Amino acid sequence: MLQLLRLIPLLAALALPAQAADISPEDYGFPLDNPFEATIASTPLELRASVPLDDDIDQRDYSLRLRPDREFSLPDNFWPVKRLGYRLARQDGPAPLVFVISGTGAHYSAAKTESLKRLFYSAGYHVVQLSSPTSYDFMAAASRYATPGYSRDDAQDLYRVMQAVRAQQHKLPVTDFYLVGYSLGALNAAFVSELDEARQSFNFKRVLLINPPVNLYTSISNLDRLVQTQVKGVDDNTTFYEMIFEKLTRYYHRKGFIDLSDALLYDFQQSPQRLSDEQMAMLIGSVFRLSAADITFTSDLINRRGLITPPDYPINEGTSLEPFFRRAMQCNFDCYITEQLIPMWRAQYDGGSLTQLIDQVSLYALEDYLRRSSKIAVMHNADDLILGPGDIGFLRRTFGERLTLYPRGGHCGNLDYRVNARHMLEFFRG
Amino acid sequence: MARFLSLLPLLLAAGTLDAHARPADEDGFTRPLDTLRFNPGLDQREFERATFHALAVQDPFESFNRRMYHFNYRLDQWVMLPAVRGYQYVTPRFVRTGVSNFFSNLGEIPTLANSVLQLKGKRAMNATARLLFNTIIGVGGVWDPATRMGLVRQSEDFGQTLGRWGVPRGPYLVLPALGPSNLRDATGLAVDFGIERQVDYLDYAQASGGEPGITALRLVDTRYTTDFRYGQLNSPFEYEQVRYVYSRARDLQVDE
Structure with missing residues (x-):
């Protein structure tokens, strides 16, 4: 029964x-x-x-x-x-x-x-x-x-x-x-x-x-949050990227040769060097943060907003973009929305609060x-x-x-x- | 009743299914982020720190390098890639594979020399075996039976040899047509070229000296087998990203 x-x-x-x-x-x-x-x-x-x-x-x-x-x-x-x-x-x-x-x-x-x-x-x-x-x-x-x-x-x-x-x-x-x-x-x-x-x-x-x-806001908040995970193996001398490369080095030492095939990632995750969930989250989050930096820099430059690049700064093919990369990289998706998207939306469409924006773009x-x-x-x-x-x-x-x-x-x-x-x-x- | 009984195995199976699945909420959502341990203040700056650190590649000739990067980008779009498309159009695939194998087989000579110079006996043996099998059974290197026998191609160059004996990378350099390099690896490239000339394996050096078409074919083949496309990272900071990844990947090759 x-x-x-x-x-x-x-x-x-x-x-x-x-x-x-x-x-x-x-x-x-x-x-x-x-x-x-x-x-x-x-x-x-x-x-x-x-x-x-x-x-x-x-x-x-x-x-x-x-x-x-x-x-x-x-x-x-x-x-x-x-x-x-x-x-x-x-x-x-x-x-x-x-x-x-x-x-x-x-x-x-x-x-x-x-x-x-x-x-x-x-x-x-x-x-x-x-x-x-x-x-x-x-x-x-x-x-x-x-x-x-x-x-x-x-x-x-x-x-x-x-x-x-x-x-x-x-x-x-x-x-x-x-x-x-x-x-x-x-x-x-x-x-x-x-x-x-x-x-x-x-x-x-x-x-x-x-x-x-x-x-959309839940999604970007999740992505922004991924770089806030507690990752092991990171200290004053070793940054997160260096740690990943060190793991790869040790992995290839064991394997005996460098192999960049598609199967690498599965094999790597079976090895003692495997990444924890937090480390993988950090890696995914970092990739998205680099995208956020690109958007922040490009949008600012094209619209000459002066948040990242001074509006009349002379740029040619030899100009170093490093100072702007450093500045843009500190802006995550939330920062981009607050500093660039919302002001643009208010100016163009008489927009209101963040909640209203979320409703309109999701x-x-x-x-x-x-x-x-x-x-x-x-x-x-x-x-x-x-x-x-x-x-x-x-x-x-x-x-x-x-x-x-x-x-x-x-x-x-x-x-x-x-x-x-x-x-x-x-x-x-x- | 009997009909219900026949459902029992199904239900039991469903029970075991649940044991494997990640717990889901009433919508069926497993909330993957809930299992992660976060920094309590959510104020960690590790991404920023790591990325700042990655920008610290010795690059005193940055302005020149950036111009060369743009020059190469244009050369690639207007000369190299159209040449590759033409090559793909006029040759069937087995010919292109044969050409790639042939040049790759020639590349075993510097690999062998550099494995010896780095005292890597196993790798030197691997290169020798590949060279012999591919040249004899693979008819001058056009086929690659060695890989099928489990002898994986593991290339070594003089830049790696220098690195192995402690020579630092030196300043980052973008070479005309060849792309990212540094002082150490650019030197290595010149030495490897010299080794190949000296050995003159299969009379290649002599033949290509008198016939620029062979060198052109090699260049086109190199581009054909290289996956990288300018603009593929699709970032205004592609230069910085390529610089870091190149430098770190070379360290990896040297260490390994």
Whole structure:
């Protein structure tokens, strides 16, 4: 009888309509149950979806001239980012086209954008890879206010870029348009999709959000907090980076030779030098802090705000940027929002408090749209570092069965796992 | 009742599943950050300290180096990468792999010399064995049977030899076309080049002396096999980041 009572929650759950597709760890089979390890190492090679080699992909990099004024107003050492680059992989004949939006600070050629490209290309799609609106090149070459974080502005910038890509590639035979983004790029994709309902340039057939932040402020607070973990092995003589290199040195001594293969990280985590959760968190946090420094420096310089670089400071290709790097590096995401994003938002849009900003830039702002748009789906992980309590509840309520929740993967660590790859393709096929 | 009984194994299995899974809240969220030990004041400055420290690479010629970095960036975009694309267009992959193997096989000569100079017997034997197998069975190095036999390529250069005997890195240098280096490694590069000329393995030095096409092919192959792309770090501080990682990675190679 007791056993029967245990069935009640199960039956109750079955009775609820449109439940999210939750997958148990055993059915899922993704081997890394540590979210920090998954985030850093991503999927073991042998479990990744099989995709074509780069040599077999017909792809090229192109560039767009979107902000000619910046060619004069930006210092000389910005020459590589005065035009916006993007990558196009083309099929031989007519095919659907997927736009891929990269995550925080990421270039269009970032590893995760590349692996999504390989996957969709192998399934017969043309693929256009775009840099994140928070990335150095996008801010300089494509962004109107160069102060990323205000999601509607970022979506408009992205939309203009996508239209310019379409115009430049007007001979490419495209049957339908699809949109996918990961991490911050997924939040961007949601706003772009909403914008497209009004503008109708693409009429996306399907839009896929992979590991989006739900509350943007929760996500950046989590990331800022990662560099506050208690790490062992750091003292007056050894900084955190030095400690990592020392561990690597000892590891290679044992191994006998240096090997930089993809398997390195798994093997390393099996060795006595393995990193603790706190150390891995610090490493992930450091990477994001470097992105925050790039955003802080670039946004300040383009808008001549004088917080990091004095407005008339002469900069040429030989100028040392170290003093500005030192200053920008001390500004985390929270500092960037307080010092640059909020003042810009207040000046441009008569904005109010931080709470209002959060509501406007997070997924909450699109709740109604997301609830009724059956063409949009989310894939997320139960152990993603950028989420806070309640975020998955919001996704369940808003997306219903269009949410696929994986039990493992950390932040985007399972993006190229076979099962995820299959689900992505199935969703696009409809 | 019988139907319910058939559910029992399922329920028992579900019980064991839970034992493996990380505890989740009512939404199914496992709250990964809750397991971390944080600095109680959240005022730790270790990221800043470590990054400041990483900027302390000896770089007295910074202005020159930065200009050279931009020169190389343009050279790469306008000459090297287009050359690689043309090369990929006109050759099938097995030819390119053969070319890479061939030049890599030539590179075993400086590796062998430098392993001996560093008294690394095992590595010298590894290089010798690779050289013999790849040259004889691999037909002049075009195939790489040695790697399949488990002899991993482990390169050693004269910069590492100097480092091994205590020569410091010296000032950071960005070399024309070749990219990040320092005084020690640039010297090493010149010596390795000399070793290859002297040994004249497979008459390569002689042949390439009379035929600039071979040297050009080697340059294109080097670019083809190097993954690094300028702008890929996508940071206004790429120069600083490359400088630190290069310097630290070379230390790692020297120590190992």
